[in-house]
Amino acid sequence: MKKLKAWLPTLAAFILMLLSFIITPPTGEMIVSLEWNGLAMIFVMTLTVAGIRKEKMIEAIERSASVFTHLGSTAAFFVVIAFILSPFITALFAAPALTALASAILKRKERSELVPSFAAMITAAATAGGMFLPAGSIGNMIYHRSIEAPFITTMGPLVIASSPVLALMIPIMLGKRTVEKTYITDESTPPSGNKGLRMFYACFAFIITLTSFSLFSWPDILFFSVIIILLFDRKVFVQADYRFILSALFLSIAGKCLEPFLVPFFAEGSYWKTVVLGEIIGQFPASAITLYQNADHGLLLRALNASSFGTLSSLPALFVLLSLKKEERKEFLIRYTIIAIVMLLLLMVVTMALAH
Known part of the structure; x- marks a missing residue:
């Protein structure tokens, strides 16, 4: 009965x-035209922290903590490039890193039982919003300018939603010692094998290349699956919770098919209608219904961006920041939050210059 309720x-x-x-019979062309970028990301992030409700999968979480505390300065190069090029890549750093930090903090407080939940x-947040760090794409920002949307007001919610996540990522970019000083890491965690890390870098560079040409396809999924196989327990595929990816896929297809029925409802370009829709089914499926079917793109973009914050895309980061405050780490909290906001503002300025 419990399993049935979980799948409801x-x-x-x-x-x-x-x-x-009934509204629109599906066609192969329609299904292929769905945002496979978003679906691939949902698939990867679901697998990355899959099976985490089971205690025996905590070991995989600890291994991810080891990866992110040993990457050091090399990670800075990849993270910065990823942040500039695509939120899809940045999300791969953010979700496991936040999971690792949460694991360390909760263990320090002797609340290990909370780690899986x-x-x-974090998984739910990443899948519900459709992207974990939505302000990470210069291409997305330039698109805002190309449709002559009010740039600052459009991107404002994204800056608010992204700054806590970026604030948590900065210490990781600065290296292992900074992570140790900022966060409570578990030194007993063994480092991951060099073979896995080398493969991680190789796949990562390959995906960055694809990203730079806006090429997202099923090879992305295959390569990231290889990364997961190398860095995480093989059982992750058997014990994965596929409810998120399946729900997102079903809702996305439904959103496409329901367009003729729902578009008149959103024809007025109502900000709050779109926000509510994004809250109910998530930003990604909502955008399939509203974004490209309405003349007032600027209004709908602001609404979808606001709903990305409402769908918990930043809640895990805020939780960890709050934990730092409780651990009397206020100086880190203030410092990294300021740096994150400054970085996002600079990114916006650069994007505005490029857009012109």
Whole structure:
């Protein structure tokens, strides 16, 4: 009975998808045209912290902590490039890193039993919003300018939502010692093998190349699956919780099929209608319904960006920042938050210059 209840949201999404076929029968072209970028990211992030409700999967979380505390200065290069090029890549750093930090902090407080549920919340946040660090894409920002949307007001919610996440990532970019000083790491965690890290770098460089040409396809999923196989327990595929990826896929297809029915409802370009829709089904499926079917793109972009914050895309970061405050680490909290906001503002200025 419990298992059935756990799958009810996914079942509801599946039924909604079937009902949407009455409005618009699905075609192969329509399904292929879906944002595979977002779906690939959801798939990867679901697997990355999959099975975390099971205690025996905590070892995989600890291994991810080891990876992110031993990358050192090399990580800075990749993270900075990733942050500039794509939120998809940045998300791969953010979710496991936040999971690792949460694990260390909760263990220090002798609340290890909360690790699986908190990691699950990070997964939910990443999948619900459709992207974990939405302000990380210069291409996205330039698009805002190309449609002549009010740039500052459009990107404002993204800066607010992204700054806590970026604030937590900065110490990771600065290296292992900074991480140790800033966060409570578990030194007993063994480092990951060099082979896995080398493969990680190779795949990472390959995906960055694809990203620079805006090429997102099923090879992305295959390469990131290889990374997961090398860095995490093989059982992750068997024990993965696929409810998130399936729900997102069903809702996205339903969103496409329901466009003729729902577009008139959103024809007024209502900010709050779009925000509410984004809160209910997540930013990614909501954008499939509203973004490209409305003349007032600027209004809808602001609404979708606001809903990305509402769908918990920054809640895990805020939780960890609050933990730092409780651990009397206020100086780190203030310092890195300021740096994060400054970096985001500089990114916006550079983007505005490029857009012109």
